[in-house]
Amino acid sequence: MMAEAANDTVRLLWGPPARPTRGPKPALSLERIAAAGVEVADAEGLASVSMQKVAGLLDFTKMSLYRYVPGKAELIALMVESAVDAPPDASEGADWRDQLTAWAHHLAESFARHPWLLDATVGARVIGPKELSWLEGVVTALDGHGLTGPERMDAAVLLTGHVRGIAAQARAAGSAATPEAELLAALGTVVREHADRFPAVAAAMADPGGRDQALEFGLERILDGLAALIERRADTA
Amino acid sequence: MMAEAANDTVRLLWGPPARPTRGPKPALSLERIAAAGVEVADAEGLASVSMQKVAGLLDFTKMSLYRYVPGKAELIALMVESAVDAPPDASEGADWRDQLTAWAHHLAESFARHPWLLDATVGARVIGPKELSWLEGVVTALDGHGLTGPERMDAAVLLTGHVRGIAAQARAAGSAATPEAELLAALGTVVREHADRFPAVAAAMADPGGRDQALEFGLERILDGLAALIERRADTA
DNA sequence: AGAAAACTGTGTCTCGCGGACACTGTTCGT
DNA sequence: ACGAACAGTGTCCGCGAGACACAGTTTTCT
Numbered sequence: 001m002m003a004e005a006a007n008d009t010v011r012l013l014w015g016p017p018a019r020p021t022r023g024p025k026p027a028l029s030l031e032r033i034a035a036a037g038v039e040v041a042d043a044e045g046l047a048s049v050s051m052q053k054v055a056g057l058l059d060f061t062k063m064s065l066y067r068y069v070p071g072k073a074e075l076i077a078l079m080v081e082s083a084v085d086a087p088p089d090a091s092e093g094a095d096w097r098d099q100l101t102a103w104a105h106h107l108a109e110s111f112a113r114h115p116w117l118l119d120a121t122v123g124a125r126v127i128g129p130k131e132l133s134w135l136e137g138v139v140t141a142l143d144g145h146g147l148t149g150p151e152r153m154d155a156a157v158l159l160t161g162h163v164r165g166i167a168a169q170a171r172a173a174g175s176a177a178t179p180e181a182e183l184l185a186a187l188g189t190v191v192r193e194h195a196d197r198f199p200a201v202a203a204a205m206a207d208p209g210g211r212d213q214a215l216e217f218g219l220e221r222i223l224d225g226l227a228a229l230i231e232r233r234a235d236t237a
Numbered sequence: 238m239m240a241e242a243a244n245d246t247v248r249l250l251w252g253p254p255a256r257p258t259r260g261p262k263p264a265l266s267l268e269r270i271a272a273a274g275v276e277v278a279d280a281e282g283l284a285s286v287s288m289q290k291v292a293g294l295l296d297f298t299k300m301s302l303y304r305y306v307p308g309k310a311e312l313i314a315l316m317v318e319s320a321v322d323a324p325p326d327a328s329e330g331a332d333w334r335d336q337l338t339a340w341a342h343h344l345a346e347s348f349a350r351h352p353w354l355l356d357a358t359v360g361a362r363v364i365g366p367k368e369l370s371w372l373e374g375v376v377t378a379l380d381g382h383g384l385t386g387p388e389r390m391d392a393a394v395l396l397t398g399h400v401r402g403i404a405a406q407a408r409a410a411g412s413a414a415t416p417e418a419e420l421l422a423a424l425g426t427v428v429r430e431h432a433d434r435f436p437a438v439a440a441a442m443a444d445p446g447g448r449d450q451a452l453e454f455g456l457e458r459i460l461d462g463l464a465a466l467i468e469r470r471a472d473t474a
Numbered sequence: 475a476g477a478a479a480a481c482t483g484t485g486t487c488t489c490g491c492g493g494a495c496a497c498t499g500t501t502c503g504t
Numbered sequence: 505a506c507g508a509a510c511a512g513t514g515t516c517c518g519c520g521a522g523a524c525a526c527a528g529t530t531t532t533c534t
Contacts, residue, residue: 052491063494071493162399198370198372218396229461258532260531265482
């Protein structure tokens with residue numbers, strides 16, 4: 001039964017548009033539904049996405065959505081596929097390092113545009129074509145530099161994890177007036193109050209320095225590390 | 238009002254045990270409640286944690302929990318603090334690289350023991366002492382190697398992001414019979430069926446090679462990258 | 475000592491959620 | 505023309521978080 005659900009989702013994300021014949025023409029479409037869901041999530045967060053709200057935005061009943069989508073999980077999967085950008089195509093001229101840099105920046109932009117993607121892409125789920133093409137981008141960029149298949153996949157996990165971490169941090173710090181900023185301020189207060197127990201963090205937070213370099217910083221470290229490995233492999237080849 | 242909630246949570250996680258005087262003695266404690274929550278989450282996942290279930294496990298009414306905890310968010314914050322291990326203390330003898338390696342492995346173990354920590358630590362939230370001490374661990378290990386405060390914090394984000402990514406992947410692949418494995422199998426099928434659109438991923442997945450190296454792989458790359466930076470800083474000093 | 479105040483645990487209620495199901499109305503293939 | 509397949513609706517259920525009023529218990533103040 002869980003297998004059925006997985007198959008349903010796979011068909012929704014990967015299958016053909018599903019062309020039935022008889023009966024009234026559907027007034028809605030997966031695209032419109034997904035777009036409405038994205039609109040709600042962008043405005044009020046993923047937690048506020050409910051069948052009611054999405055249907056209401058389209059001037060339909062909640063239950064009518066179930067004619068298109070088996071359940072909420074599938075709706076969110078569609079929203080992810082709809083909201084995530086297509087990865088930059090691997091410009092053949094650029095070397096792997098430039099390609100991956102562009103890749104990471106584009107992915108970070110997707111997360112910045114739709115912060116709820118962070119919440120929607122946690123945990124086990126069926127992956128869609130667009131999401132998979134991001135993975136493909138990394139693996140392609142690293143092709144032919146002496147790395148094994150699993151190693152290239154690991155590199156993708158590494159890069160994705162970093163961009164996600166940065167996006168999470170950016171969301172917490174972003175848009176000064178949001179309740180999230182409240183929490184960041186609370187963290188600062190707490191650290192200052194307990195500076196004796198957390199001297200290193202307290203000192204590091206007091207230390208000025210160009211902020212907003214977090215994406216770049218981690219990215220450069222990762223790419224340096226990959227470059228070192230690639231060089232080592234080239235030497236021993 | 239959101240600020241109130243944040244302050245409540247800070248007080249719960251950071252404040253003193255809160256010693257009231259009058260009235261009947263509380264039959265419960267934050268520790269027992271958090272432990273019960275952890276038990277539910279370990280057994281059935283974070284999504285199954287409800288006030289009802291947690292209260293039932295303690296043979297109490299749902300509403301009695303609200304005498305201890307302002308709401309569900311705070312309960313989960315307590316659960317996180319209760320479930321996460323203490324970071325390894327910075328053995329003075331070891332160099333930063335060994336310290337961070339141990340750090341990453343220990344953190345990964347926490348995630349392995351309590352997979353729901355991945356879900357519980359997404360998004361904006363108040364951070365507790367134990368969680369903060371993990372951050373302190375990284376910043377301390379990197380102290381005195383020419384890195385600025387923000388850079389050391391960025392390194393922590395980088396490492397945390399990686400361990401999280403690995404934990405997420407491990408959870409998806411783990412315990413063969415779970416529904417999660419179903420999804421992984423579905424991904425394999427999909428990639429094989431669309432090998433024309435995703436040749437690099439298809440090839441990489443077909444490529445054999447020692448699996449379960451993902452944590453090590455990314456960690457080595459990150460540490461190599463950090464080592465390169467540290468060396469560069471030492472040269473120009 | 476006694477009364478008032480503060481606190482704990484409970485029962486009841488509301489609202490919003492996801493989803494099942496039966497029903498009416500529409501459209502197309504035969 | 506007629507019946508099958510399909511679209512959208514209304515009603516219903518169970519579960520979740522949380523508000524609130526209440527009864528019982530313990531401390532503190534007069």
